[in-house]
Amino acid sequence: MDLINTSFLHNKEVVMVIRLVVAAILGGIVGIERGSGDRPAGFRTHILVCVGSALFMLVSLYGFDDVYPQTAKLEEDIGQRRDSARIAAQVVSGIGFLGAGTILHEGLTIRGLTTAASLWMVSAIGLAAGSGMYFLSSVATIITMITLVTFHTWEKRFAANSRSDRQFIRIITTNRSGAITDVTGYLSLNGVQVKSLNVKRDKEKNRLVLEVFLKLGKTAPDGGDLVRGLQGIEGVVGVENMR
Known part of the structure; x- marks a missing residue:
């Protein structure tokens, strides 16, 4: 026994x-x-x-x-x-x-x-x-690998086609009252939608750093015109493309 x-x-x-x-x-x-x-x-x-x-x-x-x-x-x-x-x-x-x-x-x-x-x-x-469950775990692994490898290539291809209407920019402006409102107002008037806005303060230079994710509408100006328009706003000292 x-x-x-x-x-x-x-x-x-x-x-x-x-x-x-x-x-x-x-x-x-x-x-x-x-x-x-x-x-x-x-x-x-x-x-x-x-x-x-x-x-x-x-x-x-x-x-x-x-x-x-x-x-x-x-x-x-x-x-x-x-x-x-x-x-x-x-x-x-x-x-x-x-x-x-x-x-x-x-x-x-x-x-x-x-x-x-x-x-x-x-x-x-x-x-x-x-x-x-050897068979089930093996099939799950195969599905995971297909998703990570094959679908990643497709995702990048589709993203490249739709990325032209999206843009990341960094706007540096003096720390004055109404600076953020002036920037967002200009973008809105020109057919640009602000998807997200991250504000940082540079206390040493008394400046604001705005990191903005934009979606460009059909009536929005192209990249160069958009940057020049932002640079013309009072207090804006620099515009950088983050893409």
């Missing part, structure tokens, strides 16, 4: 190790793509997240096998009292803290959203691999 239990334990541990290895491989595949560029999270991070998620799932599935027989009154109560998703479910919410750390705000732009999403996806792949 002891020999049978030992053999079963040995086989079960082999299955656990295989699931961890599969999770490491699948997480590494996604991590290679993320690590190929200047990403906040790369190859090693994705492997650790995927393996960690798989390990949490394994603990949920098998970590309390020696406890339930002692607490269950009847043998059939063991399966009914088990909650295999209890620990694994915490991965879904816990991965948000790690994903938030990869999101960077640089002026008017935000970087790292796709990497945060890939970490969240990798954690789901790890949970699937840890539960023994």
Whole structure:
């Protein structure tokens, strides 16, 4: 009887190790793509997240096998009292803290959203691999790679076609009353929509730095005329294209 239990334990541990290895491989595949560029999270991070998620799932599935027989009154109560998703479910919410750390705000732009999403996806792949869903986790990895690699090229192509009507500019003006109103009023009168406006103060030179994301309408002037028009506003000392 002891020999049978030992053999079963040995086989079960082999299955656990295989699931961890599969999770490491699948997480590494996604991590290679993320690590190929200047990403906040790369190859090693994705492997650790995927393996960690798989390990949490394994603990949920098998970590309390020696406890339930002692607490269950009847043998059939063991399966009914088990909650295999209890620990694994915490991965879904816990991965948000790690994903938030990869999101960077640089002026008017935000970087790292796709990497945060890939970490969240990798954690789901790890949970699937840890539960023994090899085919499902492999398909999810393939879909993730297609999205990150193929769709990225399409996204850049479509963005290039629609980017002509959008522009980032930095406007430097003296720190005077009504400066921001004069700038936004000029843009509005010329068919330019202000999508976002970030104001910084240069106390040493007593200036305002306006970082503006613009959407140019059909009646808006071209780039050169727009810059010259802004430079003609009282107090404006410089206009820079941030694109």
